[in-house]
Amino acid sequence: xxxxxxxxVTLTFGxxxxxxxxxxxxxxxxxxxxxxxxxxxxxxxxNCMSGFYHPTTGELKYGDTRLTASSPHEITSLGIARAxxxxxxxxxxxxxxxxxxxxxxxxxxxxxxxxFYTKKASRVEAENRDYVEGxxxxxxxxxxxxxxxxxxxxxxxxxxEVARALTLGxxxxxxxxxxxxxxxxxxxxxxxxxxxxxxxxxxxxxLVEHDLGVVMDISDQIYVLDFGELIGHGTPEEIxxxxxxxxxxxGEE
Amino acid sequence: MATNRWLATxxxxxxxxxxxxxxxTNIDRLTIWSLIAALYAWPLIFxxxxxxxxxxxxxxxxxxxxxxxxxxxxxxxxxxIGHAAFVGVGAYTAALLAASWGExxxxxxxxxxxxxxxxxxxxxxxxxxxxxxxxxxKHLYLAIATLSFQMIxxxxxxxxxxxxxxxxMPLPRVFWLTGKVVRKDHYFxxxxxxxxxxxxxxxxxxxxxxxxxxxxxIAVRDNDRAADAMGMHPGFTKVYAFALAGFFAGMAxxxxxxxxxxxxxxxxxxxxxxxxLAMAIVGGLGTLSGSFFGPAAIQFLDLQVENLSAWAGxxxxxxxxxxxxxxxxxxxxxxxxxxxxxxxGIANWWRITRSYFKLWPFRY
Ligand SMILES: Nc1ncnc2c1ncn2[C@@H]1O[C@H](COP(=O)(O)OP(=O)(O)OP(=O)(O)O)[C@@H](O)[C@H]1O
Ligand SMILES: [Mg+2]
Numbered sequence: 274x275x276x277x278x279x280x281x282v283t284l285t286f287g288x289x290x291x292x293x294x295x296x297x298x299x300x301x302x303x304x305x306x307x308x309x310x311x312x313x314x315x316x317x318x319x320n321c322m323s324g325f326y327h328p329t330t331g332e333l334k335y336g337d338t339r340l341t342a343s344s345p346h347e348i349t350s351l352g353i354a355r356a357x358x359x360x361x362x363x364x365x366x367x368x369x370x371x372x373x374x375x376x377x378x379x380x381x382x383x384x385x386x387x388x389f390y391t392k393k394a395s396r397v398e399a400e401n402r403d404y405v406e407g408x409x410x411x412x413x414x415x416x417x418x419x420x421x422x423x424x425x426x427x428x429x430x431x432x433x434e435v436a437r438a439l440t441l442g443x444x445x446x447x448x449x450x451x452x453x454x455x456x457x458x459x460x461x462x463x464x465x466x467x468x469x470x471x472x473x474x475x476x477x478x479x480l481v482e483h484d485l486g487v488v489m490d491i492s493d494q495i496y497v498l499d500f501g502e503l504i505g506h507g508t509p510e511e512i513x514x515x516x517x518x519x520x521x522x523x524g525e526e
Numbered sequence: 527m528a529t530n531r532w533l534a535t536x537x538x539x540x541x542x543x544x545x546x547x548x549x550x551t552n553i554d555r556l557t558i559w560s561l562i563a564a565l566y567a568w569p570l571i572f573x574x575x576x577x578x579x580x581x582x583x584x585x586x587x588x589x590x591x592x593x594x595x596x597x598x599x600x601x602x603x604x605x606x607i608g609h610a611a612f613v614g615v616g617a618y619t620a621a622l623l624a625a626s627w628g629e630x631x632x633x634x635x636x637x638x639x640x641x642x643x644x645x646x647x648x649x650x651x652x653x654x655x656x657x658x659x660x661x662x663x664k665h666l667y668l669a670i671a672t673l674s675f676q677m678i679x680x681x682x683x684x685x686x687x688x689x690x691x692x693x694x695m696p697l698p699r700v701f702w703l704t705g706k707v708v709r710k711d712h713y714f715x716x717x718x719x720x721x722x723x724x725x726x727x728x729x730x731x732x733x734x735x736x737x738x739x740x741x742x743x744i745a746v747r748d749n750d751r752a753a754d755a756m757g758m759h760p761g762f763t764k765v766y767a768f769a770l771a772g773f774f775a776g777m778a779x780x781x782x783x784x785x786x787x788x789x790x791x792x793x794x795x796x797x798x799x800x801x802x803l804a805m806a807i808v809g810g811l812g813t814l815s816g817s818f819f820g821p822a823a824i825q826f827l828d829l830q831v832e833n834l835s836a837w838a839g840x841x842x843x844x845x846x847x848x849x850x851x852x853x854x855x856x857x858x859x860x861x862x863x864x865x866x867x868x869x870x871g872i873a874n875w876w877r878i879t880r881s882y883f884k885l886w887p888f889r890y
Contacts, residue, residue: 349754
């Protein structure tokens with residue numbers, strides 16, 4: 274597994290710095306959390322990592338591959354998947370189709386195979402359906418398989434978001450507030466899923482989350498952003514003792 | 527448990543392949559195949575006049591064109607106001623072949639299925655080319671790009687002697703196993719040809735829509751940011767949607783030209799593009815069955831309005847000019863009414879009827 278490195282990234286929107294000289298070292302196989310008050314630049318950071326934004330200056334690298342100027346579909350094919358903060362599912366489709374769409378790149382048959390629905394197309398579709406069912410099992414979405422995504426509750430939609438990112442079969446998964454707006458039970462489930470993503474699926478996790486209790490419990494590494502600047506990083510114990518971080522959080526309240 | 531392939535209720539699948547089927551139950555399969563058989567059989571039983579057969583044939587040509595429009599506008603959500611021009615590309619491909627090889631060249635008279643296929647491919651190439659702005663433009667801007675293609679097409683045809691300046695360019699009668707298809711059988715013969723193309727296109731579209739090559743269209747329609755994150759190139763996908771639309775339009779155009787024994791610009795005007803859009807909307811955007819209902823409904827409406835305006839003309843006299851205004855008026859009204867009250871089109875009525883029978887014997 275490869276390391277994701279962020280070097281001196283600055284991102285400017287018309288004079289406003291969403292990110293200022295941010296450096297990060299995302300260790301493979303761990304859960305790294307990015308925290309910070311509202312508008313700190315967490316989503317912007319994930320957008321840079323997944324190719325939706327391109328940093329004004331600075332560089333991102335995954336292993337030896339430069340990500341700085343890549344577009345989202347290129348980054349996806351490197352094995353980096355993303356679940357969105359504002360749900361961005363294909364809301365008119367059912368859960369199954371949403372997940373099958375994530376297998377797009379892995380469905381290895383030609384246009385003519387599809388046009389005539391040859392044995393090959395049928396076989397490849399069935400194999401990938403198998404994979405999708407694995408993810409559905411893993412995320413405990415069996416009951417919603419054929420439900421239209423737009424009709425599901427917010428909590429379940431969030432779970433489908435994460436499931437869809439997992440269906441891409443990533444090495445590194447970016448989760449943007451996967452627990453926002455969930456009740457306690459749903460949150461507990463999601464925490465369990467995230468732990469399992471790391472342990473059972475050997476996937477590196479980058480987690481953006483507001484619930485500090487959860488973050489302190491499950492993170493191996495934490496980065497703290499405030500007004501686009503990195504104000505601290507380290508293990509949960511180190512962060513809990515970091516004066517600047519405490520100040521930023523108390524200052525907020 | 528014995529497998530039950532007759533009712534949808536109480537039917538459980540045990541492999542994923544079973545779920546991929548086009549016909550989930552034998553009833554579905556039986557219904558569709560009998561429908562197709564009936565469509566092939568009825569002209570043999572009921573004698574139709576050439577005039578009526580021509581009306582039916584033009585509906586069928588429109589069905590093929592609307593299947594294409596549905597690929598780009600229905601499934602991929604990209605409004606195309608130049609679809610008639612793509613149909614025109616197909617028609618003029620066939621016409622140009624006739625003009626350059628001579629009207630009675632064997633390829634045109636004997637290998638006409640290849641000419642139709644080739645016109646479809648030319649349509650696909652032009653479609654993809656015209657779709658290139660979709661890499662950058664969205665919504666209204668993209669619609670305007672397709673509109674400009676319609677304009678450029680009309681101008682090119684009207685001003686170039688190569689295209690006979692919009693005057694009809696002739697196409698020959700074709701040969702079939704039984705010999706030359708004569709005047710008496712012409713429309714009868716083309717009915718079966720176009721119907722066959724429709725059946726094949728219908729299955730092809732159903733096939734595409736259960737694979738990555740169809741799902742990606744819906745993905746860019748529903749959310750092209752997410753499509754990008756799923757590893758699709760949204761720009762290429764849209765260009766591909768235009769190419770698909772161009773393919774079906776091109777085939778429709780070539781068949782139109784053969785059917786009317788020539789290509790002339792008046793069949794591929796902006797007005798016709800709007801008609802295709804109306805057919806797609808009334809039939810139901812993004813549905814296959816809508817591509818069949820839409821053209822039939824609009825053509826039927828057209829005939830009724832014609833009768834009505836003739837009748838209105840006799841009562842009100844020609845001074846009011848109401849008769850001529852009636853056609854665009856009802857046309858517009860029907861589109862607006864559908865958009866407001868049944869945006870999912872006639873296909874939705876079909877869906878409701880079917881799901882009623884699907885749940886049988888349970889009410890819900
Ligand atoms: N596309 C954009 N155009 C202009 N400004 C933007 C854009 N995207 C983000 N910003 C600005 O960048 C700053 C950081 O926003 P970002 O969404 O990254 O915050 P966040 O840490 O994810 O906040 P939250 O916890 O509310 O999700 C904000 O001030 C926001 O207004
Ligand atoms: Mg955010």
